[in-house]
Amino acid sequence: MAKNFQYKARDRSGRILSGVVLAEDQTAAATYVREQGYFITSLQEEKSKTSTGQLLKSLRRVKTKDLAVMCRQFSTMINAGMPILSCVNILVEQCENSLLKEALQDCYKQVREGDTLSRSLGKYPRIFPPLMINLIEAGELGGVLDDVLERLAAHFEKEHKLNEKVKSAMVYPAVVMGIACLVVVFILTFVLPTFTKMFADMHVELPFMTKLLLTVSDVLQHHVLVLLLCIGSLSYGIVFALRKPSIRKQFDQLVLRLPVVGILTRKISIARFSRTLSTLLRGGVPIIVALEVVEKILGNLSMTEAMRRARIGLREGQGLAQTLGASRVFTPMTVQMVAIGEESGSLDRMLEKVADFYDSEVEDMVSRLNSLIEPLIIVFLGITIGGIVIAIMLPMFDIMSGASVR
Incomplete structure (x- = not known):
């Protein structure tokens, strides 16, 4: 922690x-x-x-939307000719996020004492990402702080828009799935036990499906604490294991190989990589430093390793497209667009086009997944409840069949 x-x-x-x-x-x-x-x-x-x-x-956390609003307001004030100290003071007064407000108050004190804006913001790495710190430092050195803040605002707005689309598309399926699970648990915990005594009085051999269902019902009724403890221990064990870089790297590689989740994860990571690197290069940040910043925000260790190798390759005189292609993590289209950008001297613009393309791809894919997941959940719920009903009725059918034979 x-x-x-x-x-x-x-x-x-x-x-x-x-x-x-x-x-x-x-x-x-x-x-x-x-x-x-x-x-x-x-x-x-x-x-x-x-x-x-x-x-x-x-x-508490500072959302990407809060940073976008802050950068947009900051850029407007700087562009109007206001001193940095006055801008920060106004941002403190207008800020609604208490955590961001406290950080800005301390930054105001540091700037008033003569520190630079980038250094004062850099003391809060959990609030202000490396992308923001590096670009603001480049803007201070180049005297284009207003342009840099404008680019940051646009970057955070697009990042927030992408994140919100993914979240909103997944909320409905998650809620429906949660309700479906609660319905099944309710049936197993409160409805099925009413049949248990009846089955015992019948003195008949129960089918395997009915026995399994009664066992699950008994666990939910009498051993729920043990079940929750096992689930909690397993979850903690998984989280603890994923903290080890070697295990986390293998897990991230597995995620990228999955049929649907892997494709979506790859597209989101490429969009984030392209957008961030484009923003940094346009802000005048050297490409080696820019790749180091991008390396910290991707989240997937396979992508992070590709960034590290790209930095090493660039230092050795290789092209970015060559190193990205060798990693086999990035799509051929991304590698080709980067190669064209390097040859034409417009790498930042090509990366922005790649980011826009994959933003659109992620949005379309999430929408399709959403429309596909809904009927799958309904089918799952129907099969589950249908299975419970069949498991309850099978012993009754056996008794009725035996009675008719007699």
């Missing part, structure tokens, strides 16, 4: 700085502070507070 670490450091000019870094451990916190070009003088973990307010605060 990530923790807060307080640090004091000196920059290259000798000025003393202080701040808070959210990291998994002290080593990770120290690494991050050094990457900002600071010399650490002290670093220690913040004393933990176990109050309900602190717990709720740790669960």
Whole structure:
């Protein structure tokens, strides 16, 4: 679990700085502070507070939509000629997300004391992504901060739009599936037990299907805590195992090979890769640094490994398209578009076209999946309930058949 670490450091000019870094451990916190070009003088973990307010605060998140609104407002104010300090102050007053508001308040103090905007935002890596920090730093150096913020706003808006489409398309099937499972559990827990005594009084050999159903019903009635404990232990074990890079990499490779989920995951990752890299290159970020930023946001370790190899290949003089093609993770169309972009000197525009194409592909695929999943859930529910009814009626049919023979 990530923790807060307080640090004091000196920059290259000798000025003393202080701040808070959210990291998994002290080593990770120290690494991050050094990457900002600071010399650490002290670093220690913040004393933990176990109050309900602190717990709720740790669960809060800043949405992509909040960052999009912030960048759009910031860009408008900078373009109007307002000083950065005044812009940040206005953003603090207008911000509705409390976590983002607290971060901006601290950034306001840091900027007022002479720190740069990118460095002050960089102290909150869990709120402001590396994409944002690197682009703002490039915008500060190039004097085009308003253009950079405009690009960031457009990027976050498209990212939010894509995420919302995927989420909204999956909500209805998930709700229907949840209701279907509750109906089945209700039947097994409250309806089926009424037949148990009747079956016992019949003194007949029950079919295997009926025995299996009665066993499941008994578990749900009398051993539900044990069942929940087993499910919880299994879930924890899976989550714990996936924290190991070697297992997580194998899992991510398996996900990409799956017929439907793998295709969707690949398209979403390629869209995110293309959009982010295009935004960074247009903002003037060097391609090696840009790939390092992209590497941190993909989520799938197979894609991340492809980014790492691409950076190594570029340092060795290879082309980006060549290294991406060798990874066999990216689609041929993506590799071809990147090759054309490299040859024509318009890699950022080609990547944006790739991102737009796969955004559209993801939207169409999610819509098709949604229309396909609904009837499948109905069929599943029908088969399940039909199976329960058959399992209940089979012993009765056997008794009726025996009575007619007599």
